[in-house]
Amino acid sequence: MTDEELISFLEDLPLRRLHVLARGRVHRHFRMGKQRLIDVFLKLPPQIRSALEEDLRSTTIPIKASPPEAQQPRSQKKSSRQLQTPSRHPGKSSGEPSTTVADLLEGLGVPPSTTFVPDPWQVDAVSQLATTDVIVSAPTGSGKTYVAVEAMKQAMAKDSTVIYTSPLKALSNTKYMEFSHLFGHEQVGILTGDRRDNAQAPLLIMTTEILRNLLYDAASGEIDLRLNTLGLVILDESQFLADPERGVVWEETIIFCPTQARLLLLSASIGNPQELADWLTSIRPIPCHLIHHRRRSVPLRGAYLHPAGKLSPLFKSRDITQGAGYAFHPETKRLFSKYELETFGPRGGR
Ligand SMILES: Nc1ncnc2c1ncn2[C@@H]1O[C@H](COP(=O)(O)OP(=O)(O)OP(=O)(O)O)[C@@H](O)[C@H]1O
Ligand SMILES: [Mg+2]
Structure with missing residues (x-):
């Protein structure tokens, strides 16, 4: 060429x-x-x-x-x-009628308030962090943030620096507000591509890319990241490790993470958490403990919105509960196959 x-x-x-x-x-x-x-x-x-x-x-x-x-x-x-443009009206010709947003949201609401009692897996995760790195693999909405916050409190009580990373600037901003509210503004800083506030705070929120770059620079002696006081690194949404394009960022962050800091990986969707825990144990000086909690606290309800405007339930049963298996709704499967065919052609090639 x-x-x-x-x-x-x-x-x-x-x-x-x-x-x-x-x-x-x-x-x-x-x-x-x-x-x-x-x-x-x-x-x-x-x-x-x-x-x-x-x-x-x-x-x-x-x-x-x-x-x-x-x-x-x-x-x-x-x-x-x-070359292949999706048809504007694919859902109109056949299949079941569109579901309404009202149908989709029916029955959702705020549960009655009760006294907060941490679940045993949450308590276990926090206590394991005293001696090991920890991976928490638990469904969406099950309370992984509680583990992160308790771990932060423990590390900050020992005057250690804590870094919390998320894969998105928007999520980092949300967590910055949430943790500032919880710990006080002076205790929390943020470093993303767009923002740099209170970078000397004991608790720093950043995107994983920023942390990886900081660790790179620190390894080559370019900046002082207060590595000697770093006590805890939390990688939220750590399933990004498997992302074909961005996964390398999580991989390098873990590899370059200072040895004295504990690693806490949080995710709702790691398929092979034990394999990941074994890998961490093999490359880090301390073992990695896996907390694998499968029970879904918040039922999951989903829908598929076809580009032409047709809304269809995502799952065959209305809600997915208690970590049960699920099957996709046949109408959604039909709409999605049709969309793929129209977009990528008969062989689905890209
Ligand atoms: N033990 C508990 N009992 C009742 N509610 C809880 C418990 N732990 C956490 N929660 C509540 O559950 C909700 C969801 O928690 P959280 O945001 O930590 O979920 P998550 O596991 O991080 O989910 P995601 O994977 O979507 O990030 C929060 O409102 C939190 O206060
Ligand atoms: Mg979360």
């Missing part, structure tokens, strides 16, 4: 795709913008470059364009995704 061809294909890809291609080939690629990454790709040694081209051929939009399309100016070329 000539340099021009390579540039042309890379320019058509989203930046996150370039970062996936750069993994293992380009050092510290996560800090680079698109143009810089393309420049670096062009300078790769021949063997690495040919493997990159091979990856491009096998996993992205077809590289060998058909002759008429190849002769079109780049601005007129369409990706395979753009």
